Amino acid sequence: AQKVTQAQTEIxxxxxxxxxxxxxxxxxxxxxxxxxxxxxxSGELVFLIRRNSFDEQNEISGRYSWNFQKSTSxxxxxxxxxxxVDSAVYFCALxxxxxxxxxxxxxxxxxxxxxxx
Amino acid sequence: xxxxxxxxxxLVKRTGxxxxxxxxxxxxxxxxxxxxxxxxxxxxxxxxxxxxxxKEKGDIPEGxxxxxxxxxxxxxxxxxxxxxxxxxxxxxxxLNRDSxxxxxxxxxxxxxxxx
Numbered sequence: 001a002q003k004v005t006q007a008q009t010e011i012x013x014x015x016x017x018x019x020x021x022x023x024x025x026x027x028x029x030x031x032x033x034x035x036x037x038x039x040x041x042s043g044e045l046v047f048l049i050r051r052n053s054f055d056e057q058n059e060i061s062g063r064y065s066w067n068f069q070k071s072t073s074x075x076x077x078x079x080x081x082x083x084x085v086d087s088a089v090y091f092c093a094l095x096x097x098x099x100x101x102x103x104x105x106x107x108x109x110x111x112x113x114x115x116x117x
Numbered sequence: 118x119x120x121x122x123x124x125x126x127x128l129v130k131r132t133g134x135x136x137x138x139x140x141x142x143x144x145x146x147x148x149x150x151x152x153x154x155x156x157x158x159x160x161x162x163x164x165x166x167x168x169x170x171x172k173e174k175g176d177i178p179e180g181x182x183x184x185x186x187x188x189x190x191x192x193x194x195x196x197x198x199x200x201x202x203x204x205x206x207x208x209x210x211x212l213n214r215d216s217x218x219x220x221x222x223x224x225x226x227x228x229x230x231x232x
Contacts, residue, residue, distance in 0.1 A: 035221075
């Protein structure tokens with residue numbers, strides 16, 4: 001069975017600090033897909049990134065970066081120089097389907113990130 | 118841009134009522150999904166559908182049914198609403214189950230309160 005663990009329920013930092021959100025996953029498949037979504041106070045989940053298990057390259061997009069490590073089954077998300085607009089609940093998710101997001105996603109319970117001005 | 122819309126942002130119903138939650142996507146996606154989100158539990162999959170008139174149970178289908186008569190529309194039905202179905206309901210869609218670049222896109226959610 002697949003499982004996603006986000007051990008940090010809530011993180012609070014001051015603006016401009018760097019912050020890392022942890023994600024640890026469990027799966028028996030050798031091919032799988034990992035995702036991060038952002039849920040701002042408005043409620044809509046916004047897709048941030050998709051990573052395939054066969055691609056261990058880290059990814060950087062502006063202030064966002066992701067560190068994928070198969071050896072530790074982790075897919076951590078770092079925000080550099082955080083801003084108040086980054087305040088949201090962040091979800092890590094896993095899919096074992098060959099089609100990536102074509103079957104249901106298994107979500108972690110989310111990390112509530114609070115950026116204080 | 119992918120657009121997933123849900124018929125209501127907020128809904129209040131009484132115990133025992135039949136409730137319909139509607140979801141529409143405008144990108145010709147084959148796959149559609151219903152999740153519920155509860156504090157401390159994250160998102161859990163209720164039902165999903167690969168094609169018109171096809172449906173598959175997710176992790177928590179009890180108390181729910183679905184309907185997909187048209188490709189763009191996926192309805193979640195609570196036959197007899199109960200207070201433990203008070204939750205945020207999120208609809209999602211994705212292009213194609215065989216696509217290696219597939220990603221689920223979500224609607225804005227419907228916050229349902231059952232009194």
